[in-house]
Each structure stands twice: as structure tokens, then as C-alpha cells.
Amino acid sequence: MARIDNISKTFDPNEAEPRLYKGWMDRGYFKPSDEEGKKPFSIVMPPPNITGQLHMGHALDNTLQDILTRYKRMKGFSTLWLPGTDHASIATEAKIVEAMRKEGIYKDDIGREKFLERAWAWKEQYGGRIVEQLKKMGSSCDWSRERFTMDEGCSEAVKEVFVKYYNQGLIYRGERIINWCPHCLTSISNAEVEYEDQAGHFWHLRYPLEDGTGYVELATTRPETLLGDTAVAVNPKDDRYKDMVGKMLILPLVGRRIPVIADDYVDIEFGTGVVKITPAHDPNDFEVGLRHNLEVINVLTEDAKITEDYPKYAGMDRYEARKHIVEDLEEGGYLIKVEDYNHNVGTCYRCGTTIEPRVSLQWFVKMEELAKPAIEAVKDGRTRFVPERFDKNYFNWMNDIRDWCISRQLWWGHRIPAFYCDDCGEIVVTKEDTAVCPKCGKPMRQDPDTLDTWFSSALWPFSTMGWPEKTEDLKKFYPTDTLVTGYDIITFWVSRMMVAGMAHMDEVPFHDILIHGLVRDEQGRKMSKSLGNGIDPLEIISKYGADSLRFALVTGNAPGNDQRFIPGKVEMGRNFSNKIWNAMRFVIMNMEDDIDLSKADPSRYTIEDKWILTNLHNLVVEATNNIDNYDFGVALAKIVDFIWENFCDWYIEISKSRLFDKECETRTEALYLLNYVLGTAVKLLHPFMPFMTEEVYQNLVLTDKDDSIMISDWPDADSIPSFPAEAQMMTTLIGAIRSIRNVRTEMNVPPSHKAHIIVVSQSEDIRKMFTDGKAFLERLASVSSLETTTDKSGIPATAVAAIFDGGEVYIPLEELIDIGKELERLAAEKDRLAGEIKRGEGKLSNQQFVNNAPEKVVNAEREKLAKYKEMFNGVEERIRVLSDNR
Ligand SMILES: [Zn+2]
Numbered sequence: 010m011a012r013i014d015n016i017s018k019t020f021d022p023n024e025a026e027p028r029l030y031k032g033w034m035d036r037g038y039f040k041p042s043d044e045e046g047k048k049p050f051s052i053v054m055p056p057p058n059i060t061g062q063l064h065m066g067h068a069l070d071n072t073l074q075d076i077l078t079r080y081k082r083m084k085g086f087s088t089l090w091l092p093g094t095d096h097a098s099i100a101t102e103a104k105i106v107e108a109m110r111k112e113g114i115y116k117d118d119i120g121r122e123k124f125l126e127r128a129w130a131w132k133e134q135y136g137g138r139i140v141e142q143l144k145k146m147g148s149s150c151d152w153s154r155e156r157f158t159m160d161e162g163c164s165e166a167v168k169e170v171f172v173k174y175y176n177q178g179l180i181y182r183g184e185r186i187i188n189w190c191p192h193c194l195t196s197i198s199n200a201e202v203e204y205e206d207q208a209g210h211f212w213h214l215r216y217p218l219e220d221g222t223g224y225v226e227l228a229t230t231r232p233e234t235l236l237g238d239t240a241v242a243v244n245p246k247d248d249r250y251k252d253m254v255g256k257m258l259i260l261p262l263v264g265r266r267i268p269v270i271a272d273d274y275v276d277i278e279f280g281t282g283v284v285k286i287t288p289a290h291d292p293n294d295f296e297v298g299l300r301h302n303l304e305v306i307n308v309l310t311e312d313a314k315i316t317e318d319y320p321k322y323a324g325m326d327r328y329e330a331r332k333h334i335v336e337d338l339e340e341g342g343y344l345i346k347v348e349d350y351n352h353n354v355g356t357c358y359r360c361g362t363t364i365e366p367r368v369s370l371q372w373f374v375k376m377e378e379l380a381k382p383a384i385e386a387v388k389d390g391r392t393r394f395v396p397e398r399f400d401k402n403y404f405n406w407m408n409d410i411r412d413w414c415i416s417r418q419l420w421w422g423h424r425i426p427a428f429y430c431d432d433c434g435e436i437v438v439t440k441e442d443t444a445v446c447p448k449c450g451k452p453m454r455q456d457p458d459t460l461d462t463w464f465s466s467a468l469w470p471f472s473t474m475g476w477p478e479k480t481e482d483l484k485k486f487y488p489t490d491t492l493v494t495g496y497d498i499i500t501f502w503v504s505r506m507m508v509a510g511m512a513h514m515d516e517v518p519f520h521d522i523l524i525h526g527l528v529r530d531e532q533g534r535k536m537s538k539s540l541g542n543g544i545d546p547l548e549i550i551s552k553y554g555a556d557s558l559r560f561a562l563v564t565g566n567a568p569g570n571d572q573r574f575i576p577g578k579v580e581m582g583r584n585f586s587n588k589i590w591n592a593m594r595f596v597i598m599n600m601e602d603d604i605d606l607s608k609a610d611p612s613r614y615t616i617e618d619k620w621i622l623t624n625l626h627n628l629v630v631e632a633t634n635n636i637d638n639y640d641f642g643v644a645l646a647k648i649v650d651f652i653w654e655n656f657c658d659w660y661i662e663i664s665k666s667r668l669f670d671k672e673c674e675t676r677t678e679a680l681y682l683l684n685y686v687l688g689t690a691v692k693l694l695h696p697f698m699p700f701m702t703e704e705v706y707q708n709l710v711l712t713d714k715d716d717s718i719m720i721s722d723w724p725d726a727d728s729i730p731s732f733p734a735e736a737q738m739m740t741t742l743i744g745a746i747r748s749i750r751n752v753r754t755e756m757n758v759p760p761s762h763k764a765h766i767i768v769v770s771q772s773e774d775i776r777k778m779f780t781d782g783k784a785f786l787e788r789l790a791s792v793s794s795l796e797t798t799t800d801k802s803g804i805p806a807t808a809v810a811a812i813f814d815g816g817e818v819y820i821p822l823e824e825l826i827d828i829g830k831e832l833e834r835l836a837a838e839k840d841r842l843a844g845e846i847k848r849g850e851g852k853l854s855n856q857q858f859v860n861n862a863p864e865k866v867v868n869a870e871r872e873k874l875a876k877y878k879e880m881f882n883g884v885e886e887r888i889r890v891l892s893d894n895r
């Protein structure tokens with residue numbers, strides 16, 4: 010049986026991809042090599058949420074990580090790509106609450122323990138979905154090291170950090186105004202608030218002075234919070250209100266006495282220069298309240314309804330209450346006017362509900378001191394952003410960092426390791442569960458809240474490697490080399506990992522942060538459920554294979570930039586894959602079983618061999634450079650160009666005469682190079698399209714071959730000879746062939762029609778090259794014979810010129826076409842067109858037709874006539890030119 014009989018006609022990704030992936034897994038290729046002397050390279054995977062389903066963002070993020078991982082592995086590093094998933098407290102809890110609601114069950118009915126049982130069962134059932142989907146992408150992570158933010162080790166790390174920070178005074182519990190989501194019923198961090206521009210109003214109100222001497226005028230966007238006002242403030246430098254400060258006002262509708270205070274926070278220029286102060290419902294007012302020792306009066310319940318303290322409005326939702334309060338203000342003569350006003354409103358990133366600032370007792374991390382070493386590390390380049398411009402996002406956030414509210418009123422997550430004695434007020438913060446008060450011996454209860462999800466993901470680069478134990482993995486793989494992530498979570502996650510890395514490892518968590526953009530739809534819109542424009546990567550994989558999806562995602566990718574997902578690129582990927590498959594089959598089809606490629610002799614390399622080797626050499630240098638600089642899109646484009654054009658369109662075509670001639674002296678060299686060049690090129694392509702390249706590699710006959718392409722060595726440019734002078738010659742020749750082909754296409758000359766050419770060049774080398782390269786020209790440019798000259802004067806003026814780099818090729822017109830026959834054909838065409846014109850003119854001069862036929866029909870007739878006239882003129886012109894040249 011011939012070699013080719015073992016190779017399928019086409020590459021079927023649906024069959025090959027799962028089989029190859031399993032083979033790689035079974036042979037342990039995804040694990041880092043423990044061979045001595047290999048340098049480590051490590052990436053930790055941004056853990057996808059267990060609630061997640063693979064979307065285009067994940068697909069891009071993981072493709073980029075896999076490219077790096079496979080590249081470094083081939084480059085000889087001991088490579089670790091550490092995968093895992095995130096428990097995603099708020100998202101997961103919301104899913105479970107939702108599922109329970111459908112059964113008519115509520116959290117409080119079943120209690121914490123039963124709820125958590127459900128949550129873990131949910132995680133068991135669905136948490137692995139995203140992992141299986143990542144495997145379909147070809148991700149070469151070490152699954153034996155897979156972690157989960159709530160597994161035992163990561164939970165241990167969380168407790169360790171909490172207790173450590175607490176003992177250092179960096180974690181505290183305090184009454185603060187926090188962002189509260191009245192829908193999710195939990196606090197959310199500043200980073201989780203999304204701001205949107207909303208149309209609203211300014212209600213101008215008057216608050217009367219207690220002494221009856223007048224009133225102050227102020228404006229508010231939230232009149233319902235008036236119920237909680239405990240002061241009115243002006244700027245101390247504002248002369249208008251100098252005499253007012255210290256006086257008392259009577260709060261409309263409520264009747265409470267409140268003071269006029271002076272505080273720098275008030276902007277003199279804005280509105281009337283007077284603002285109402287509601288410490289319980291506005292973060293700035295809360296600060297003002299602290300400075301002036303104002304009472305904090307909470308007027309809203311957890312779900313943003315008016316409290317029982319205001320019977321008239323009690324139980325009303327905040328917006329409903331607003332309506333009633335405005336009505337009552339108007340009735341009482343307190344409302345001056347209402348203005349339209351657009352303002353920035355904070356909303357919950359999960360559910361979109363407008364955030365309600367709320368005062369409550371929460372746990373906080375003091376960030377200012379912790380941030381300093383993390384800021385330094387980026388400043389001095391120990392960690393760098395790629396592209397660099399994203400360090401601005403980082404510095405802006407870090408330089409203005411607020412204390413981080415880390416407690417969440419949720420059950421699914423890391424429970425806060427703080428224990429309270431209700432009897433004597435003792436608080437114990439410890440890693441061990443504490444049931445008995447060490448002070449008074451009474452029972453203690455654990456804080457019911459859990460930690461912000463990002464508290465555990467901030468530790469991800471080292472908790473996953475076994476911290477707080479001092480493990481071998483930490484020693485070998487920390488700090489990691491590259492973090493690959495989107496720009497949208499620089500503040501949420503990247504900055505907090507930097508802080509945690511510096512605080513607990515005294516070392517940055519990663520050296521490079523490769524930032525990628527969003528994957529948008531073809532029209533540049535964000536992919537979203539509401540627009541229904543999302544493209545499911547799994548659907549693409551089942552239709553075209555993971556290789557084609559990866560090809561589409563990397564084509565045109567540049568660090569930091571958003572990109573459009575153009576479905577046509579997926580097809581390009583599949584076509585490219587087929588092109589390579591067919592090239593491989595062509596090469597193997599020409600291999601006799603007994604051929605010995607080791608007999609290939611470099612001293613017998615022809616000019617085209619030297620040309621393809623030189624191009625391969627340059628490609629290895631450039632693609633390696635591009636990948637090192639994270640310019641994956643550029644590297645892929647160069648590899649595609651090389652394989653498609655240089656190798657398939659030219660080298661294979663040129664080699665055919667040597668392959669088909671069994672007596673050809675350099676046939677072995679041609680076959681050797683066809684295998685070797687394609688084998689080297691698919692190695693370069695492997696990180697981008699891992700599956701098809703493996704299969705092609707396995708089928709090629711290579712003198713130096715590993716068990717798998719993924720553990721083969723990355724091509725070394727130094728071992729690929731380069732012949733710049735010969736390569737330049739060949740490039741010139743190819744340029745000339747292209748020009749000749751273009752001329753022939755323009756003139757519609759069939760390939761079977763061979764033509765004589767005259768090459769004009771001042772360079773003796775080029776003239777000699779054409780004489781030597783006659784065989785190529787005959788086959789690739791349909792040349793019958795050629796002459797070379799330095800002198801243009803003998804060339805007929807009607808010859809058609811094809812320009813190339815270094816000279817011109819002339820083809821006499823009669824070489825391309827038979828002028829006599831062409832004139833005959835044109836004369837017949839001219840007659841036909843004249844007939845059509847006559848018919849059209851006749852029709853359009855018929856008034857009955859013009860008046861009665863539908864306008865559309867008449868217009869169509871007019872257009873047809875115009876077109877025939879234009880064609881007629883073109884034919885006449887051509888006849889004139891050809892007759893002149895006879
Ligand atoms: Zn919410």
C-alpha cells in the first residue's frame with residue numbers, strides 16, 4: 010500500500026479534534042516538563058465563572074493563552090498553564106435563588122446549610138460545563154492541577170489572608186456608606202457599579218427659616234431623601250449666605266429642625282450654592298455628616314421602600330414615594346420649579362438596578378498603604394502592561410483607591426472568619442471555627458456574611474500553587490510570566506492581584522499583562538443577549554472546527570484593541586486548512602515508498618530551493634519576533650502568506666516538473682524540501698491551529714520527527730540556510746511572471762496560447778536569470794520563447810509591456826491574439842449591437858409604448874439602449890486600434 014492510501018482525502022475536524030486532544034492528554038503533554046535545565050514559563054488562567062458558558066470573550070482569551078503556552082513549550086520551557094474556575098458568589102447565588110423561586114422556595118425558608126447543599130449540587134452539575142468547553146478549544150492547560158476558588162486550598166488561603174490583614178489592622182469593621190443593590194439585596198464594591206447617563210430632574214425647593222425671616226432655596230435630584238435630611242450646607246466662602254450659617258430651618262413635610270452648616274464640599278458655582286445634607290443616603294453627605302457630627306437617619310428599607318418611621322409614605326417604593334412627596338411639596342408651597350437634568354447614575358453590574366447608597370456595618374480592607382508597593386512595581390517595570398497605555402487605567406484607579414468593602418450579604422462564598430459574642434461583645438477573628446467565647450465562655454456566632462468574590466480571585470496566582478504552604482510549584486512558577494485578560498477587569502481583578510502578590514509573596518504576580526479588547530459583532534456592536542447578536546463559539550466549532558475559530562479570532566488581532574468577529578474569517582480558516590491538507594497530500598502522493606530523503610544533497614539545491622529556504626528562514630525570524638512581542642495577528646498573517654503563496658502557489662507549482670520527471674537529478678532534493686519546508690511551516694502554525702497541524706506533521710516524511718508536533722522543537726532560524734542573492738533573483742522572476750500573467754488575464758488570452766517575450770533589462774544578471782529560468786517561464790507564464798536585450802528600440806510600438814522589479818517584459822500584440830480573427834469576431838459583435846440599438850430605438854419612439862407601458866418597463870428599456878450604445882462604441886474603438894496595428 011502506498012503511503013498516500015493511509016491519508017484521508019480531507020481533514021475532518023469533528024473526527025480529528027477530540028481524538029488528537031485525548032491523545033495529548035493521555036500522554037501527559039500538558040503537564041510541565043520536569044527535565045533538568047528547562048526554564049519555567051507559567052500562566053494562570055483567569056478563572057471563568059462556574060455559571061459561565063463559553064462565549065467569544067473566553068474563546069479569544071483562551072486562544073491567546075494557548076498560543077503562548079504552546080509556543081513556549083516548543084521553545085523548550087517547562088510550561089505550566091494553570092486552569093480553574095471561580096465560584097462567582099453573586100452570579101451563582103442569583104441562579105440558585107431563581108431556580109428555588111420557581112419551586113416556590115425562598116432562602117430563609119430552608120436556611121443556610123440546606124441552601125449551600127443546593128449550591129454545591131448545582132456546582133457539581135453545571136460547574137464543569139465551561140471546563141469541557143475550554144477543552145474543545147484545544148486549550149493545553151495542565152488539568153491535573155485544576156483549581157476552584159472555593160476548594161480547600163484556596164479557602165485556606167482566603168482565611169489566612171483575612172486573619173493576617175486583620176491582625177495587621179488592615180481589615181476593619183465599620184459603619185460606612187456602601188453601594189447597595191435593592192434587588193440583589195447585597196452591598197457591591199465601587200468597581201462593580203456601572204454608571205449610566207439617565208434623564209432626570211432638578212426639583213427646586215424652599216426650606217423656611219425657623220425664625221420666619223425667609224427661606225433658603227436649593228435643588229435636588231432625589232426629593233424623597235428629604236425625609237432623611239439632617240442639615241443644609243453652604244460654602245464658608247459664599248458671601249450670599251454668611252449670615253445664614255448657624256440658623257435653624259424647618260424641614261418641609263417632616264417638621265424637623267435642621268441647621269445651616271458651612272462646608273468646603275459645597276460648590277459655590279453650582280445651582281443656588283445651597284445643598285441639602287442626607288448622611289444616610291449619599292456618600293458625600295455621609296462624609297459631611299461625619300465632619301459636623303450630624304445625625305444619620307435612614308429612611309429606606311433594604312429593598313428601597315420608605316420605612317415605618319414615616320407613616321404617610323411607609324412601604325412605598327423610592328420612586329413612588331418621590332411622586333407623592335413632590336405632590337405634597339407642591340401643595341405646601343415648597344416647590345419652586347422643576348428642571349430637566351441628565352445625570353450619571355450608578356447601577357448594579359449584575360441586575361442593572363439603580364444603586365442605593367446605604368449606611369451599614371461592613372468589613373473593609375484599608376487599601377491606601379497596600380496599594381503603594383503595587384503602584385511602584387508597575388512604575389519601575391517589574392510588571393508591564395501590553396500595550397503600555399493601559400497602565401493609565403491602573404494608575405488612575407490605584408492612586409485614588411478607596412477602602413474596599415469586602416463583606417457581602419450572600420451565603421455562597423467564603424464565610425467571613427469573624428466570631429461574635431453577643432453576651433460580652435468580644436470579637437474573635439481566626440482561621441479555626443470558634444464556638445465558645447474565650448472571654449466569658451458563652452456561645453459565639455460566626456459573621457453571616459461572605460467575602461466579595463474578588464477577595465479570593467485576588468490570591469489566584471499563588472493560592473492555586475499551594476500558598477500558604479511553601480510548595481515546589483510556587484518556587485518554580487511564581488511569579489508567573491504573563492497574565493492574559495481583558496481591559497474591562499483591570500480595576501476589579503488585575504489591580505487586586507498586584508496588591509495581594511506584593512503583600513503576601515513580596516513579589517509581583519506576573520511580569521507581563523497582555524490586555525486584549527472585546528470581540529464585537531460584524532457591525533462593531535457589543536455582543537449581547539438583548540441585541541441577540543451573540544455568536545456561539547461552540548456552534549462554530551461543531552461546524553468548522555476549533556482551528557478555524559482560532560484562526561478567525563487571531564486574524565487581525567492586536568493587543569488592547571477591540572475586534573470584530575467576521576464569520577467570513579472562519580471560512581477562510583477552513584479553506585486555509587484544506588489548502589495545507591491538499592498540499593501535504595500532493596507531496597506524499599509523489600513519494601515512492603523506497604525513496605530515501607536523507608540522501609538529499611544541499612549542494613544540489615536549485616535557485617527555487619534556495620529561494621524557499623531563504624523565505625522560510627526570514628519567516629522564522631519574523632514570526633518568532635512577532636510572537637515574542639505579542640503581535641499574534643501579525644505573526645499569523647505572515648505564516649499564512651508564506652504557506653499559501655510562497656509554498657503552495659509557487660514552490661509546489663515550480664517543483665512539479667522535477668517531481669513528474671522520475672529521472673530528474675534533483676528530484677530527491679525537491680521531495681525532501683517539500684516535506685521539510687511544509688513541516689517547519691506547520692510547526693510555526695501549530696500554536697494557532699493546533700489540530701490540523703498535528704495531523705499534517707504526522708503524515709509528512711521528516712528526517713527529524715517527534716511523537717507529536719506539540720513537543721517538537723520550535724524552528725531555529727540558524728539551522729535554516731539563507732541565500733539572499735539567489736532569493737532576490739527568484740523574487741524578481743516571480744514578479745515578472747506575475748506581471749505577464751496579469752497582462753494575459755486583462756487581454757483574455759487562454760493559457761494554451763503561448764507567446765514570445767522580449768526581456769529588457771540593463772542588468773546582465775537579470776538577463777541571464779531569465780535565460781536560465783526559461784523553463785519556469787514556459788510553464789508558469791505560458792511563454793513559448795524569449796530573447797533578452799538592453800535596447801528597447803527594436804521593439805514594436807504596439808507590444809504590451811509587463812513591468813517587474815529590474816526591467817520590463819514586452820509581448821508583441823500579435824503574440825497574444827490573432828488580430829485577423831479578433832477583427833472578424835468584433836465585426837460580428839458590432840452588427841449584433843447595431844441590431845439591438847435599432848430595436849430599442851424603435852420601441853422608444855413608439856408613443857403608445859412610452860405612454861402606456863409601466864414606467865419601470867420604459868426606464869429599463871432606456872437603460873438597455875444606453876448600455877448597447879456604450880458597448881457599440883467600445884467595439885468600434887477596439888476595431889480601430891487593432892486595424893491600426895495590423
Ligand atoms: Zn443587583
Ligand SMILES: [Zn+2]
Pocket residue numbers: 430431432433434435446447448449450451
Ligand atoms: Zn463573651
